[in-house]
Amino acid sequence: MAPDRLTGDVVEAMATAGIFRLRGVLVGTVAFQTYAGHLGVRLPGASLQTGDADFAQHYSISSSVEDSLPPILEILRSVDPTFREIPHRSDPLRVTQFQNASRYKVEFLTPNRGSDDYTDNASPMPALGGASAQPLRFLDFLIHEPIRTVMLHRSGVPVTVPSPQRYAVHKLIVASRRQSDPNGIAKREKDIYQASLLVEALHATRRQDDLAEVFAEAWGRGQHWREAIQKGLRLTPPKKREEVEETIRKALSEVGEELDGFTLSTKS
Numbered sequence: 049m050a051p052d053r054l055t056g057d058v059v060e061a062m063a064t065a066g067i068f069r070l071r072g073v074l075v076g077t078v079a080f081q082t083y084a085g086h087l088g089v090r091l092p093g094a095s096l097q098t099g100d101a102d103f104a105q106h107y108s109i110s111s112s113v114e115d116s117l118p119p120i121l122e123i124l125r126s127v128d129p130t131f132r133e134i135p136h137r138s139d140p141l142r143v144t145q146f147q148n149a150s151r152y153k154v155e156f157l158t159p160n161r162g163s164d165d166y167t168d169n170a171s172p173m174p175a176l177g178g179a180s181a182q183p184l185r186f187l188d189f190l191i192h193e194p195i196r197t198v199m200l201h202r203s204g205v206p207v208t209v210p211s212p213q214r215y216a217v218h219k220l221i222v223a224s225r226r227q228s229d230p231n232g233i234a235k236r237e238k239d240i241y242q243a244s245l246l247v248e249a250l251h252a253t254r255r256q257d258d259l260a261e262v263f264a265e266a267w268g269r270g271q272h273w274r275e276a277i278q279k280g281l282r283l284t285p286p287k288k289r290e291e292v293e294e295t296i297r298k299a300l301s302e303v304g305e306e307l308d309g310f311t312l313s314t315k316s
Contacts, residue, residue: 049091049200051081051098054152056201057127058101065123068208070116070175071109073191075157076102078199079209080242086197087212089249100153104191107158110175117177120146124154142170142180156181159188185225186276189266190218212246213259217266219243220280221273236283243280244288251295260299267307274309 050056055078062072073079077098084091117123120143124131130149136142146154158171160183170180190210199205210218223239226232250259266273281289300307 049081049084051078051199051201054128054148055098055101056199056205058124058152058154059199059207060201060205061123061127062101062103062117063205063207065117065177066115067103067117068206070105070113072103072105072176072208073194074101074199074207074209075104075187075190076100077238077242078102079207080215080246082197082199082207082209083212083215083246083249085200086195087249087253087255089252091245091249099151100155102155102157104157104159104187105173105176105181106188106191107171107173107181110158110173110181113175116175120154120156120177120179123177124148128152136170136180136182138168139170139180142172143178144170144180144182146179157184157187159183159191160185161188186218186221186273189221189269190214211258211262213250213255213262216243216246216250216259217263217277219246220284221266221276222280223283224276224279240280240284240288244284244292247292247295251299256295256299257303259296260303260305263296264300264303264305264307267310 059074059078078101121131121133124146128148131146133143134145134147136144144156156176156179158181160167167183171183173179173181193211194208195211196206196208199207219239220243223236226236247259250256266277281293284292
């Protein structure tokens with residue numbers, strides 16, 4: 049499914065400027081929109097709506113590539129002159145988000161594998177044209193071994209996105225960490241919906257082995273990861289949860305993976 053025109057223009061402008069050449073990764077719902085074409089399946093339009101575009105990059109890459117994008121604000125204003133910088137909430141001298149007059153946002157993210165103390169700090173990113181990035185937990189898992197595909201916009205825009213199997217498992221994890229306010233609940237429901245759609249699509253396209261491998265990887269990262277996955281599964285509507293769990297169990301069995309605690313915990 050093609051993105052809306054503004055999203056397509058923003059991603060195309062960022063791609064032309066070199067975000068993917070500098071090993072940036074398009075994440076979030078805009079990345080999800082590319083999976084229908086990549087997997088050769090139909091994905092419901094309700095799961096594809098968004099009002100932002102998110103890009104991720106490892107700090108280690110940003111600091112070592114010895115290259116940089118042009119100023120981000122300059123790139124975005126070539127698409128819409130109303131884009132402006134949004135000062136970071138805890139460090140007003142840094143900017144991780146940009147917003148236009150219609151409140152469409154472009155945000156930059158980076159993995160946080162250190163202390164939670166870094167969560168509220170903006171990370172300087174030398175390769176991002178003056179922008180900083182918001183550190184996020186679990187993002188390193190999502191953007192590991194990304195794939196190249198094409199976003200359906202104009203004549204096609206080559207993009208780098210997370211693999212669909214990592215996106216699915218990551219959505220189960222982040223759903224468990226959403227706030228309980230109306231906005232958080234809406235995002236959580238969208239997370240679960242997208243995760244279940246991708247599990248179904250991976251099964252339908254016989255790529256469940258890929259799903260099993262990344263699920264086992266996440267499960268093996270420790271108790272906090274397991275608890276997040278378990279909670280994400282519990283948040284899934286009962287009928288859909290049974291389908292998701294059964295697909296995962298069969299996939300794990302097919303690749304010879306036995307995960308300690310998985311069967312008992314998800315049937316609770």
